[in-house]
Amino acid sequence: MFLAALIAGTFLPFMPGSSEVVMAGLLASGNGEPWLLVLSATIGNVLGAIINYVAARYLSGLTDRKWFPITEAQLARSSNYFNRYGVWVLLLTWLPGIGDVITVIAGLLRTPFGIFFLLTALGKFIRYVAIMAGFSFF
Numbered sequence: 001m002f003l004a005a006l007i008a009g010t011f012l013p014f015m016p017g018s019s020e021v022v023m024a025g026l027l028a029s030g031n032g033e034p035w036l037l038v039l040s041a042t043i044g045n046v047l048g049a050i051i052n053y054v055a056a057r058y059l060s061g062l063t064d065r066k067w068f069p070i071t072e073a074q075l076a077r078s079s080n081y082f083n084r085y086g087v088w089v090l091l092l093t094w095l096p097g098i099g100d101v102i103t104v105i106a107g108l109l110r111t112p113f114g115i116f117f118l119l120t121a122l123g124k125f126i127r128y129v130a131i132m133a134g135f136s137f138f
Contacts, residue, residue, distance in 0.1 A: 001026060001037050002044040009048020009124075011055075011100045019045060020096075020131055027135040034136070038128040045124045046117070049093055049103040053116055056107025063108070078105045087111060090119035094127035 001022060008019040023041055026032045063075055082089060082105055090106060093099040106116050 001032065002040045005041040005044030006048045008096075009045035009100075010051050011104060020127075023128065023131055024135065027132065034132045038125070038132050041128045042121065042125045045094075045128075046121045049099075049120050049124070050117070052100055052103035053107035053111075053113070056104040057110060060108045060110065075108060079109055082106070082109055087115050087119060090116060091123040093120045094123045 001019075004022040005019040019041055023037055026037055027034060063072060082102075087106075089102060090111070093102050103116075103120065
């Protein structure tokens with residue numbers, strides 16, 4: 001569970017939503033203690049988000065290079081969006097696909113790590129609790 005969540009939490013190419021599928025499979029088959037699965041998935045996914053954040057923060061000085069995958073204009077637009085909605089957008093990092101982008105933008109914009117960590121961990125934890133609760137309910 002941890003490894004699937006870690007890989008899914010990074011910008012590495014991987015099937016979106018894969019950690020949710022792994023968790024659902026483990027819960028459905030009765031393998032693993034539900035709260036330990038939630039904890040393992042949350043830790044792995046948050047660690048993946050931290051990798052995105054740190055990599056982007058380290059590479060932020062290279063945004064003016066032609067080979068950099070994000071242009072200055074794209075960064076400016078993303079910065080405006082991020083600044084308009086504030087750091088609260090970090091609560092959406094659990095969303096497959098755009099969640100990775102949000103963590104990268106947070107790193108590029110040098111969002112304070114404490115705020116990044118708290119909001120990202122909270123959003124990801126709530127997602128895995130919701131998956132566990134869904135299986136417990138049905």
